[in-house]
Amino acid sequence: MAKPVSIPGIGRASAFLASGTMVSRVLGFIKAILIARTIGQVGVSGDAFGTANILPNTIFTIIAGGVLSAILVPQIVKATVHADRGAAYINKLLTITLTILAATTVAAMAAAPLLVKVWSSYGPEQTALATVFAVWCLPQLFFYGLYSMLGEILNAHKIFGPFTWSPALNNVVAIAGLFVFMGMFGADSQGLREASDWTPAMVAVLAGTATLGVAAQALILFRYWKVLGLRFRPDFAWRGVGLAETGKLAGWSFAMILVTTVAGIVQSTVVSGASGPNNASIFALQNAWLIFMLPHSVLAVSLTTAYFTRMAEHARARDMEALKLDVSASLRNVSMMIVASAAVLFAVAIPFGSLFAGSPGQAVSMGFVIIAFVVGLVPFCFLFVLQRTFYALGDTRTPFFFTLFQAVLFCILAAGCLLLDKSLIGFGVALATSIAGTAQTFVAFFLLRRRLHGLDVQQIVNSMSIFTFSAIPATIAGGFVVLVMGGMNVEGWALSTPVAAMFTMVIAGAVTTLVYVFFLWVFRARELATIAAPFTKVLRRLRRA
Template sequence: MAGIGRASAFLASGTMVSRVLGFIKAILIARTIGQVGVSGDAFATANILPNTIFTIIAGGVLSAILVPQIVKATVHADRGAAYINKLLTITLSVLAATTLVAMAAAPLLIKLWASSYGPEQAALATVFALWCLPQLFFYGLYSMLGEILNAHKIFGPFTWSPALNNVVAIAGLFVFIGMFGADSQGLRTASEWSPMMVAVLAGSATLGVAAQALILFRYWKVLGLRFRPDFAWRGVGLAETGKLAGWSFAMIMVTTAAGIVQSRVVSAASGPDNPSIFALQNAWLIFMLPHSVLAVSLTTAYFTRMAEHARALDYDKLKLDVSAALRNVSLMIVASAAILFTVAFPFGFLFTGSPSQAIGIGFVIIAFVVGLVPFCFLFVLQRTFYALGDTRTPFFFTVFQAVLFSVLAAGCLLLDKSVIGFGVALATSIAGTAQAFVAFFLLRRRLRGLDVQQIVNSMAIFTFSAIPATIVGVVSMLLMGGMNTGGWAFSSPITAIISMIIASGVTGGVYLLFLWILRARELATITAPFAKIVRRLRRA
């Protein structure tokens, strides 16, 4: 057990280090080329293409379907070497071909994702894309090599190698700043970019992804594996894989279509002082922090029990799992939403040197935060359907969300360019909230009831506690000038961080105080670990 605990801590630390470095990289990119402006949006559009295309062609298949086949093959006398060589040859062949096609189609992809760009910005985005699209090959290689190592119970490299990616990319950004200077307010026009500037910025981003993948080959020596291309692909099981991946692939396509709608609408706002594609990407990164750190970890802890109870057809216990997961996740996510609402403007300032731009980005963050709790609710509900072996139902409520979002986002084109980004973020929250309600209704019908009353009671307590906490936090931020472009909180990144720490502490403290006054029983989830430490100290 001690060994498992140490291994878990090692993996968790790798994830945390990678996230911290990723956040630093995002802030540094924004400070280097501008959170708002033609340069930042052009680079953001190009840099998201390889990840999106990889997700479409292989993302879900590798982790959910091919990995179990790798695990089965490891029991063979050759430890699965023959199967792995075939599978890796297939993967690399498909990825190489797809990468070359994507690079040839770069102008069309930019037109599809950002049809509102002018000729110069579209040309800049296309050149960025030619440097960024090779990431597609290395994302696939990283996933494949990492899953092979995981199947052989070597977990550390897969978790820690993204940190290397971020280190390389950050180093590239410092080289760029040293050679060409920083443009934190995004004033550099598309015509001012030289081929060398593009190569240093986008090339270092791709070099980071390549390093993240290639470093994993180093650990094959531990397994005694050697990669030898094997084009005899019969018997690998591609037909069966296609059947299993059907609904997951369809859901990915629907989500991608909605993403293209979002990109096309938001690109219409690209320009000086208007939050557009790059601003929304970073606002979403901030939005995802509490979900990634809190909701995912808690839900993962419940998922095993959900799967066990679903397999045993013990729906009464499964309902209790769902209720407990929703309530315990919401306890901390409601607090996170209150804190992000309070610190949104200084948070935005970290990504730009302009207080006025920070206000615009802050409103985008707030629009996303409106949907944070339903988003995390949805994550729990989706995992419950997966525990039941149902990928079909999530596809249909994802279609509902995508259609609703697309209609709302298209309506944002009627807005002034300065608020299109805010409108699209709010449309995301509205559609996600509606999706969560639909998913809850369908799951309740599937399980023939859920503990609705207890969930509603707990949510009422959390919401009532969050209201005074948010008010006190906002007042503290006002006193520090965090909502005034000339205020102390906008004096420098350091003052912005200090104001965020103070406001977060005040907001969180008041929230916990009201939870204690209202006797929220879920509070034990937070206090239990600290209570154990206190008891141990007393015994000592």
């Protein structure tokens, strides 16, 4: 039997990945805050730009979370046993992928007016502005795909760092572009600028530098191929290296793209109908989702990415018992940290929202959208682990079906949000996302348990119970701190300035975390000792020194 994955080894790899992701996410938050302060979180400009940015970003999210991951890592792991370490396979696969990406990007740019109309329900002037933004943003699709391809190839060879750190370059370039924009054209934090106020130069600076950042993020990865001894040579002879098998896997993954895209269109169309002063619409939901994704990206993705290559190796060796151990450990270790993150976000949602908002009223509106998303944070991270396990098994068919279930349920719930007042539509759609995602996770867990002929359900349930009971008093304590500091009052000190909001978040977040850890210690959660082990070793070394 293969030896179970080493927790300390996984811990070191995860810490390195998490540090890169944290830097990128911090820069991403700075970029998002600057965008909101530059063009306004609500109003014509912010929602038009948000809609344009949805088009490449939606496809990228699908690719990064499933399609390329599902296809590349298991197949490249298999190909690395060849004499050329998979070089021929990689060149052929990269050639065909870049060809498809280039053709798709050109077609999408030509269809930009149609795509904007499908993804939104704006008036004529706002639609025209969103279309111009889209023409500049859609080339990101090619570079996002290239980034995912190159990154997954490096991941399959157990070189995780570049894929995790390169988004920081993207954010630096985009932030520089925002400062240039503000210097040339001024800022509009209240979102008062009309569609007719935008000139071609303004659009080019804002959207053009955003695309330039994504290009830099992708192209920098070629530098690290020398470490692997690889060199890209276009190869259009696509037969003979197992691409037929890859095509079968890709068929289900692209079907999943279609399903997810339909759900995305429904979401965007419903939410864009609420676009207007003080209503949480497209841009507000994007920023709330960015906040929601922070713990997922820093913790869940980093930890599971380190596990995933090991899962693929165990799946290839048909060592199901070792794979079960990986799944159980990943779910429990991820959950302990994600539950803590959810508790913190529940407590600081409104002050956090104020960093992006142009007024306290907008901050409260966005805060409730954040809370609605956070309801589904733990199931969302669970689902990521479960999907990755199916991909390690070379199964993209099953994820398609439980994604189809989620998409249908979400579309029904989102359509029901049209009955709500416009001020509540954003909150309703975010909550619908959480409900549908939670239901999807339960279905995925049941299917994986059946596929593996059992999982350590009792141990997972016991751990989740401890985490949940620890999070309740922690959330209450953090929420009380926010209340005392005026974070739940539109005229309160915590919402008066960005500095006050950040100070409130730090204090409330620290209190929430400390209370959570205290109750984990009281309940003797063994996962706490596992996560704390690397820090304990460092402290012991420092004492000896």
